[in-house]
Amino acid sequence: MPEIGTPALVYMVAALIVPFVRPATLRQILLLAVPVLGLLTFWQLPYGTYGTFNLMNMHVGLMRLDALSYVFGLIFSLAAFLALLYAWHVRDTVQQVATLLYAGAGLGAVFAADLVTLFVFWEGTAIASVFLIWARRTEGAYATGMRYLIMQVGSGVILLAGIVLFYRETGSIAFSRMDLESPATWAIFLAFGIKCAFPLLHNWLQDAYPAATITGTVTLSAFTTKLAVYALARGFPGTELLIYIGATMTLFPVFFAAVENNLRRVLAYSLNNQLGFMVVGVGIGTPLALNGTVAHAFCHILYKALLFMSVGAVMYRTGTSKASELGGLYKSMPLTMIFCVVGAMSISAFPLFSGFISKSLILSASADTGHFFVWLALVVASVGVLEHSGIKIPYFTFFAHDAGHRVKEAPFHMLLAMGITAALCIGLGVFPSLLYGILPYAVDYTPYTVTHVVTQLQLLLFAGLAFAVLIRTGLYPAEIRSVNLDFDWTYRRLLPAALSGVAYLVQGTWRFASRIVMGRVDSLIAGVYRAHGPQGPLARTWPTGSMVLWIAVLLGMTLVLAYI
């Protein structure tokens, strides 16, 4: 392949061509060819920086290929291919173009060697991806897309502010390791944090992902947040603050996921929790931990896509993704059920599945560096993962109460996409060296030790036993149609309420003040009118007699004064 600067270019050119390709099958084949071509542009290239030029004395590098960006480029290309295969049936040009531009921007950002290129693609992911939400074409999706866009573009604007400050400070726009010591780097850190769904900045994720189309959510789950993880791993490895942010991120979504009814929102909380593991890895910052972060991002993109695909396939056939309305679907969609269970076991980190070989790197790194409480939080969070993604998703979709859906198995192309993804999840779990071989640092780690396998199985199966006990005793929380408040309540309800409260107060004060002032002015005018108006005493006509009388009085007084 000729060297073309950045693989994002392939996606963008394709996005220009695709709308004009009419035959549906031809268009789908073209779509599937894009990630393959994109991959070929960097697949065999030696490490280095490509597409470099000077722009107004700033050194721009469109593509930096090194061990870190290579892994992310690889998995992003793979995710784009799988998402497009899964969306083979979609005939909506908007979604097709948005998927290409979004994946292309994601790749462009991962390969960016400088902060300006990063910013351009960073905003590109925001703007392209919102169309996957709006493609639902409902009022709710429009409003949700707007909230999503405000957060995402907000992240971009803060990033831009950070870059400008950073350039003034250092005279360079190179994207490399930074320290949290100036407003510039704090702004960049915050921008990454919004996209990475840090605690309290996370709600765009759970709000927007369940609102996208079935195929759109599969695409969304891969790029935005993992781009942020990549950016953190590139810019802020070893930043201690990230350890505590990450640990919090692994824990709190667990509780929200347990009582959430919308299964795609459960998966969004679960995504948030998985990001936490990666952020902890970045925060620890040792080679083992960073390897763990990269490996976990790689595995996570696959099994999370698989879970979204299987819930999406169910939604495609039944028309709902709510746990309260699903159940017993193994009878109609047994293959989808098997793929879902593979995804569930991968995310729960069962031995021989991909999560086991990647998450353990991060847990070992946290234990190695003596972070006992962080390690403990991660173990608790692992149990939480088993709860909401390992058990809840497959159990309430395919087993539990039979909701009476008698539908066809998922379409062939969906099964194919899920099958390939499931095979990759198991393949990576069985042959960890496949993944360990491409990690940024040399790996000296054996996941399959007796201790590790037995303790992990104990953790998971005893937790499964707890689930069985709770279900049999009826203590497990029932699936109920509801929404649950999260931090987004503050800007969806509290802030608008506070603003309308302030508006009411201001309005009331204004009315009161203007009433008082107007009253005073009115009475003043009325007083003047009383004196000077047509009926006022000063406007009266005076009889001549009284005039003579008053002159006589004045004369008399003058005489008296003169003689005294």
Place this chain on the structure above:
Amino acid sequence: MTNHPNGKTEGMPPLARLLSGFDKPRNVTRLFYLLLAVCIALGLADFLYHKHGYFAVEEFPAIYGLFGFVAYAAVIFLAKGLRLIIRRPEDYYEPFAIDTEDERAAGSDPEATGGKPHA
């Protein structure tokens, strides 16, 4: 196991028919005891090998299992408590949310009937 007769297996894909045996309450109970037996075996397995832990607390026999059980139950009970505070009707954010909209708008099969809550 509400309004739909289990037992009826015709029209199911072969794979599903294979699994339908697990729907019978008797088999569910058997599965439960099987899981219990596997758990006990795993717990006892801790005495059979030399554990390589990072922290002293890991040396305790079957600690991972016990911890997993307790942590799972704790997560569930805390989540139930949390639900008391955060639960709202589904139309709480209407009309600026997708929660009460027909989910088939997300691109379902034209034949999809949509969801109905359990009886």
